[in-house]
Amino acid sequence: MKTFAYRTAVTPADGLEPGAVFLAGGTNLVDLMKLGVATPDVLVDVNKLPLDEIADLPGGGLRIGAGARNSDVAADPRVRRDFPVLSEALLAGASGQLRNVATTGGNLLQRTRCRYFMDASKPCNKHTPGSGCPARDGDHRDLAILGASASCVATHPSDMAVALAALGATVRVDGPAGRRVIPVTGLHRLPGDTPERDTVLEHGELITAVEVPPLPFAHRSTYRKARDRASYAFAVGSVAAALDVHDGVVRDVRLAWGAVAHRPWRAFAAEERLRGRPATRAEFTAAADVELAAAEPLRDNAYKINLLRRMTTAVLERLAEGARR
Amino acid sequence: MTTTTKAVGAPLARIEGPEKVSGRARYAAEYPVDGVAHGWIVPSPVPRGRLTAVVADPTGDTMAVLWHGNAPSLAAVDDPELAVLQSDRISYRGQPIALVVADTLEAARRAAQVLHLEIEAEEHETVLRADHPGVYEPETVNPGYPAATVHGDVETALATADVTVDVTYSTPALHNNPMEPHATIARWDGDDLTLYDSNQHPSGVAATVGEIFGVDRVHVITEHVGGGFGSKGTARPNAVLAALAARVTGRPVKVVLPRQAMFSMVGHRTPTLQRVRLAAGRDGTLSGIDHQAYSQTSRLYEFAEQTAVVTRHMYAAPHRRTGHHLLRLDMPTPRWMRAPGEAPGMLALECAIDELAEKLGMDPIELRIRNEPSAEPESGVAFTSRHYVECLRRGAERFGWSGRDPRPARRREGDWWIGTGVAGATYPTMAQPSTARVRALPDGTFEVAIGATDLGTGARTILVQIAADALDVAPERVRIRIGDSTLPRASVAGGSSGSASWGWAVTGACRSLRDTGRDEVTFDSTELVQRQETEGRHAYGAHFAEVRVDAVTGEVRVSRLFGMYAAGRILNARTARGQFLGGMIMGMGMALHEEGVLDPAMGEWVNHDLAGYHVPVHADVESIEAAWLDETDDRINPMGSKGIGEIGIVGSPAAIVNAVWHATGIRIRDLPVRLDKILDGLPAS
Numbered sequence A: 001m002k003t004f005a006y007r008t009a010v011t012p013a014d015g016l017e018p019g020a021v022f023l024a025g026g027t028n029l030v031d032l033m034k035l036g037v038a039t040p041d042v043l044v045d046v047n048k049l050p051l052d053e054i055a056d057l058p059g060g061g062l063r064i065g066a067g068a069r070n071s072d073v074a075a076d077p078r079v080r081r082d083f084p085v086l087s088e089a090l091l092a093g094a095s096g097q098l099r100n101v102a103t104t105g106g107n108l109l110q111r112t113r114c115r116y117f118m119d120a121s122k123p124c125n126k127h128t129p130g131s132g133c134p135a136r137d138g139d140h141r142d143l144a145i146l147g148a149s150a151s152c153v154a155t156h157p158s159d160m161a162v163a164l165a166a167l168g169a170t171v172r173v174d175g176p177a178g179r180r181v182i183p184v185t186g187l188h189r190l191p192g193d194t195p196e197r198d199t200v201l202e203h204g205e206l207i208t209a210v211e212v213p214p215l216p217f218a219h220r221s222t223y224r225k226a227r228d229r230a231s232y233a234f235a236v237g238s239v240a241a242a243l244d245v246h247d248g249v250v251r252d253v254r255l256a257w258g259a260v261a262h263r264p265w266r267a268f269a270a271e272e273r274l275r276g277r278p279a280t281r282a283e284f285t286a287a288a289d290v291e292l293a294a295a296e297p298l299r300d301n302a303y304k305i306n307l308l309r310r311m312t313t314a315v316l317e318r319l320a321e322g323a324r325r
Numbered sequence B: 001m002t003t004t005t006k007a008v009g010a011p012l013a014r015i016e017g018p019e020k021v022s023g024r025a026r027y028a029a030e031y032p033v034d035g036v037a038h039g040w041i042v043p044s045p046v047p048r049g050r051l052t053a054v055v056a057d058p059t060g061d062t063m064a065v066l067w068h069g070n071a072p073s074l075a076a077v078d079d080p081e082l083a084v085l086q087s088d089r090i091s092y093r094g095q096p097i098a099l100v101v102a103d104t105l106e107a108a109r110r111a112a113q114v115l116h117l118e119i120e121a122e123e124h125e126t127v128l129r130a131d132h133p134g135v136y137e138p139e140t141v142n143p144g145y146p147a148a149t150v151h152g153d154v155e156t157a158l159a160t161a162d163v164t165v166d167v168t169y170s171t172p173a174l175h176n177n178p179m180e181p182h183a184t185i186a187r188w189d190g191d192d193l194t195l196y197d198s199n200q201h202p203s204g205v206a207a208t209v210g211e212i213f214g215v216d217r218v219h220v221i222t223e224h225v226g227g228g229f230g231s232k233g234t235a236r237p238n239a240v241l242a243a244l245a246a247r248v249t250g251r252p253v254k255v256v257l258p259r260q261a262m263f264s265m266v267g268h269r270t271p272t273l274q275r276v277r278l279a280a281g282r283d284g285t286l287s288g289i290d291h292q293a294y295s296q297t298s299r300l301y302e303f304a305e306q307t308a309v310v311t312r313h314m315y316a317a318p319h320r321r322t323g324h325h326l327l328r329l330d331m332p333t334p335r336w337m338r339a340p341g342e343a344p345g346m347l348a349l350e351c352a353i354d355e356l357a358e359k360l361g362m363d364p365i366e367l368r369i370r371n372e373p374s375a376e377p378e379s380g381v382a383f384t385s386r387h388y389v390e391c392l393r394r395g396a397e398r399f400g401w402s403g404r405d406p407r408p409a410r411r412r413e414g415d416w417w418i419g420t421g422v423a424g425a426t427y428p429t430m431a432q433p434s435t436a437r438v439r440a441l442p443d444g445t446f447e448v449a450i451g452a453t454d455l456g457t458g459a460r461t462i463l464v465q466i467a468a469d470a471l472d473v474a475p476e477r478v479r480i481r482i483g484d485s486t487l488p489r490a491s492v493a494g495g496s497s498g499s500a501s502w503g504w505a506v507t508g509a510c511r512s513l514r515d516t517g518r519d520e521v522t523f524d525s526t527e528l529v530q531r532q533e534t535e536g537r538h539a540y541g542a543h544f545a546e547v548r549v550d551a552v553t554g555e556v557r558v559s560r561l562f563g564m565y566a567a568g569r570i571l572n573a574r575t576a577r578g579q580f581l582g583g584m585i586m587g588m589g590m591a592l593h594e595e596g597v598l599d600p601a602m603g604e605w606v607n608h609d610l611a612g613y614h615v616p617v618h619a620d621v622e623s624i625e626a627a628w629l630d631e632t633d634d635r636i637n638p639m640g641s642k643g644i645g646e647i648g649i650v651g652s653p654a655a656i657v658n659a660v661w662h663a664t665g666i667r668i669r670d671l672p673v674r675l676d677k678i679l680d681g682l683p684a685s
Ligand SMILES: Cc1cc2nc3c(=O)[nH]c(=O)nc-3n(C[C@H](O)[C@H](O)[C@H](O)COP(=O)(O)OP(=O)(O)OC[C@H]3O[C@@H](n4cnc5c(N)ncnc54)[C@H](O)[C@@H]3O)c2cc1C
Pocket: A021, A022, A023, A024, A025, A026, A027, A028, A029, A030, A046, A066, A067, A092, A093, A094, A095, A098, A101, A102, A103, A104, A105, A106, A107, A108, A109, A110, A111, A157, A158, A159, A160, A205, A206, A207, A208, A232, A233, A234, A235, B611
């Protein structure tokens, strides 16, 4: 492990100096440091900043502090009641021990699990720009089918972020250029030809909170995750959805997918297609297909198209059934 | 001095349990050794080539950077993987090509990460293919069986049979991954070498390392071991590297493998490609069996997995053929992993039998019973005991098999397709020579000493039970010492033979002490063991699985797994259950989760950590149980016990794969069974 300095952040500006990186739960960053993939000069520990509150927003939304632990957010009664999709997504991730230390900010900014990225001895455009992308011809069963580029086919691995994308959440950021608010769907970039940059954040920008706006029909929302073992596995495909059905017609819908792209994938085209249509199985599948039309699978991950089509249909059907009861 | 209650068979709790759960038990890397330095292994970044130079960062705070250009020379031994830092030749990616030694682990690791290596890389080949021109037939397969056998005329049997099956199954590379990684602390005092080392065979490690360094006094301390599954059966490169670095630096040196290295330099289960052909009459009587297995080995060493050997004794058939085919690749050397040979071999055989049952429209249990042999079909040797049919029948009762609709994709509960499957289990019954010593101590207790190891199996506890009965005293009066190469020489904790081999020597020593009244006896079982036949000795069992397959996603979950075994006398009901269940869970990993994912361009399994290489987690193990028949066999060893450490992984994967077919109608012939292989074939809901 490269020698580094360690400091406790007292103000958000403490992350400013070159080579400094924020340390939250450390469950992703420290692993990458041991592997020699992350080599920060300075670790700025943000755990002492007062960022762990979960507060009510006017109108029924929530502000979740960037330091709030995944376990605490998942267990929060307001989250469970008003935004079950978020609680379910969190509980579907990692393990109890990890969730107890993992933070909201760290979870959003966790890096891809692409196996080449996690190995400094291998080429990878994300950890060593210009070195190539061996995943394209190599192991990519778990990687992206949407929005990828010739330089990178990595996926963002978070479950929580998929739920937040569906809920239309925003990220509050504090940095050298002041404060700004970024939609979760706009936080992560598509790889293009600069896959080394995961997000639109600038160096030194600290996430202070995530805001979930009021969304009354989200009390009927859910997260479904397909994975290779029953627990403690990243998604091979996941669906976050909320559905508002009136008289058998879709009044509104929120749909996002995980493990398919470099960012949590909000299925805007599918949502658009569904609004005002009958809440039927055939329509749900048709909507999924509209979104999946853009998919560009590789040799070993085309199964994700069928998987997402089936899961989306099943999840929306289940929500629609719930609405009828 | 007579006690009537027997210790053997009782469900005694592990005697070292409190030490382990309270954290007091010491594993190899945990011994406090003054002045210890840390070694970090530099793995080769290419699968094939030559290492021409190593340039260390001159500002780095390292004590030594060892490579073939500066390492002292070592004596060659049988295992070429132990000739570490002796040559410029790179034979696989991940091979140790340098060792960095520093005061701290972090400094050693960092220096290793930034070390400059000059390498002339060469073209490499890493993919096992049955049609590769380099495929050859070895002379023998492990541990010395003929590679091929032929009885009768299998081609004619196939050509004239009512029903035939011709299927190819494949299994991927599997990685032992014991919880405790391989680790060594080495310390020299003059020419005396002490190794705290995690292994399955302290006597063997001491002998090998002594030979390599040309010294007589090597003391290997292996008090507790966090699993091995075969990968610690002999000295591994970590032991040699630690001793080498300690010699060069004059400091004790600790070398602990990171998880990534556990996928290369300590062995793995070879991938296999297996073609099984069966010929049968309408009534299910087999007339022919052909089992041809392809596996790989390294450029360094011929390791020939005995994949098809199990087919030589499972079922009767007049015409039969088995064969093994090897391909040398620029890959690490495969080694033993829990039930080498039997585990992959029975996957193919027992799935093929299930496919035959489907074709015949016959119950798969009945089909197996129909082909029960009266003696070993190939050798003609009588079985010392075989209760396979009883395991199938009694197991079926316990599991609730009767009334099963044999047709696939019939049972649906909510979002799940449900299916059940069965497969046989077997493992050879073996024993090796060992020596044990017992002393009567003045306080009325007895000290039993043998250089055995306990990998977490319960071996220590069982030896106390065996000694107590042989001495005719209560187990509380027996003190056991194992895990040290200076104790009487014991055989390896492998081949499910530990209890039999060590128990034999312990029984001999204790009985003799009891009968002669002497206060110390050392007993060597070599002569007795070598007088034994080796054929016709097997444990048998049957595995039953019930799986759920998600009708939407194709995710597979095992809702019930049950094993019924006939494995001689069960020495300790509690630890035996742990062995059976552990094997079955590992079988579940083989069926559904485990796969070394090869990137042929890199020449490496790229998912080399436990986040990427999945083994079952608690949530995967729903209802799992093991039971056994009371089997008496007085021809195998004084305890009448058969090995039980491996049989649980033999056949359990096939039971699960067969259950997946029964649930969905989909035959997956390349392991592991995962949703991406199932999804497109799922029946319409
Ligand atoms: C074995 C394993 C299995 C896992 N399985 C899953 C899973 O199934 N699903 C899933 O979603 N996740 C999974 N995870 C990932 C886990 O959720 C993340 O590691 C965790 O959420 C990261 O949070 P952290 O607080 O520990 O982040 P850290 O590791 O501390 O930081 C991660 C990154 O975020 C940056 N950062 C942290 N906080 C801030 C902030 N406030 N502002 C700006 N930058 C910040 C850090 O600089 C760093 O770059 C798994 C992890 C492991 C190790």
